[in-house]
Amino acid sequence: MPDQAHILVVEDSDIVASAMRVLVESAGHRVTTAASIADALGAARSDPADVVLLDLTLPDGDGLVLIEPLRAAGCRMFIALTGHDDQATRDRCLAAGCADVLVKPVPARELIARVAGWAEMS
Amino acid sequence: MSRTEIADEARRSPVSGDDPRLAALESQLKEAIVEIAELRARDALKTQFLANISHDLRTPLTAVITHAEILRDGILGDLSPRQMESVRGIISGGRQLLNQVGEILTYARGAANQLALVPTRFAIREVLEQVSGINEPLIKKKHLALSIEVVGDVPPLTADREKITHIIGNLLGNAIDFTPNGGRVWLRAERYAQRPDDTLCVEVGDTGVGIAPEHHDLIFREFAQVDATPSRPHHGTGLGLTIARKLVELHGGRIWVESELGRGSRFFFTVPLEQAAD
Ligand SMILES: Nc1ncnc2c1ncn2[C@@H]1O[C@H](COP(=O)(O)OP(=O)(O)OP(=O)(O)O)[C@@H](O)[C@H]1O
Numbered sequence A: 001m002p003d004q005a006h007i008l009v010v011e012d013s014d015i016v017a018s019a020m021r022v023l024v025e026s027a028g029h030r031v032t033t034a035a036s037i038a039d040a041l042g043a044a045r046s047d048p049a050d051v052v053l054l055d056l057t058l059p060d061g062d063g064l065v066l067i068e069p070l071r072a073a074g075c076r077m078f079i080a081l082t083g084h085d086d087q088a089t090r091d092r093c094l095a096a097g098c099a100d101v102l103v104k105p106v107p108a109r110e111l112i113a114r115v116a117g118w119a120e121m122s
Numbered sequence B: 001m002s003r004t005e006i007a008d009e010a011r012r013s014p015v016s017g018d019d020p021r022l023a024a025l026e027s028q029l030k031e032a033i034v035e036i037a038e039l040r041a042r043d044a045l046k047t048q049f050l051a052n053i054s055h056d057l058r059t060p061l062t063a064v065i066t067h068a069e070i071l072r073d074g075i076l077g078d079l080s081p082r083q084m085e086s087v088r089g090i091i092s093g094g095r096q097l098l099n100q101v102g103e104i105l106t107y108a109r110g111a112a113n114q115l116a117l118v119p120t121r122f123a124i125r126e127v128l129e130q131v132s133g134i135n136e137p138l139i140k141k142k143h144l145a146l147s148i149e150v151v152g153d154v155p156p157l158t159a160d161r162e163k164i165t166h167i168i169g170n171l172l173g174n175a176i177d178f179t180p181n182g183g184r185v186w187l188r189a190e191r192y193a194q195r196p197d198d199t200l201c202v203e204v205g206d207t208g209v210g211i212a213p214e215h216h217d218l219i220f221r222e223f224a225q226v227d228a229t230p231s232r233p234h235h236g237t238g239l240g241l242t243i244a245r246k247l248v249e250l251h252g253g254r255i256w257v258e259s260e261l262g263r264g265s266r267f268f269f270t271v272p273l274e275q276a277a278d
């Protein structure tokens, strides 16, 4: 088990975010949640995350715009979690700097396994 | 005078010059044009609504499924066997709903011309095997015999792999749905026998209930089902073939069926081996 990682979950639906929190915490990591771009910027500046799980459609804009400022704030790895399961969206996320793109809902077990992998890589 | 009466009247004695009937016709025509434009706009709005609502439905469904999987996987503690059964019910119902919502979303995007091709190069056999793998549990459950055949020398295809997978998935899903237990279903790909020979032809066939010739066009229309009564044995959105046709046509191909009632069905579609990159 690597050191505990800090995972920032950027997700505007609180019922989805609470499920993600349970999953990531059950993998032994620390979780911060943010419901908007503004929230995420604030959270990352005071406490940068090792891994950011990024929803694409946020109330104040496209989640991908967060990658640059969050990286500058010290966040290391970005994973897109999207409702769009098309190749064009995937390509767009990878081009913006995401290390991986997953389509929601990610099966619970798979998410736990992946978080462990990312935490180790980040 | 109604619109048809005016038109009939006009046919009987052609209007000319400052005939007052001409003015009436002109204004009727203008009204009709405005009405058509309004209907088109309303139709586009409804399609957009369908796309938005089906996309938005994914979020609460994601919450339902993920929370239920947390329970199923024992992350919050062990469940009794009966609790487990309930939770599994929630998950499989949620996943079914998610699939149907996904189909409606694809349909609405197609109708609004919001689907773009992302071509890559791949072997058609891989897709045939992938789709049959996904359907294996159902095929086993119904004791169907499935065969996969790639005839002769088929070069790799440049197309939108996801969409080709979707087309074959919908066709095979139907073949399984409409074939009684113990029947045969097959997937077959070959270079199209007719010109142009730079075209691939894929067949999805079954020995099932078949389709009467008078329904061969109908089934490709949106929401159309041969048996649309609420008590029908098969449930679904009636969008599977509409989506398949849309995705085939996006590739510049054609889709059709050869079938008779009670004698099984053979669905065919063609796609060019190369997609012009855009
Ligand atoms: N292989 C087949 N054998 C017999 N009938 C078929 C077959 N494939 C399609 N049909 C007929 O065509 C209709 C339309 O098919 P389509 O896939 O569009 O919708 P569906 O299967 O009814 O619903 P869904 O695909 O959303 O589950 C079916 O309801 C059925 O009547």
Ligand SMILES: [Mg+2]
Pocket: B170, B173, B174, B236, B239, B240, B241
């Ligand atoms: Mg179908």
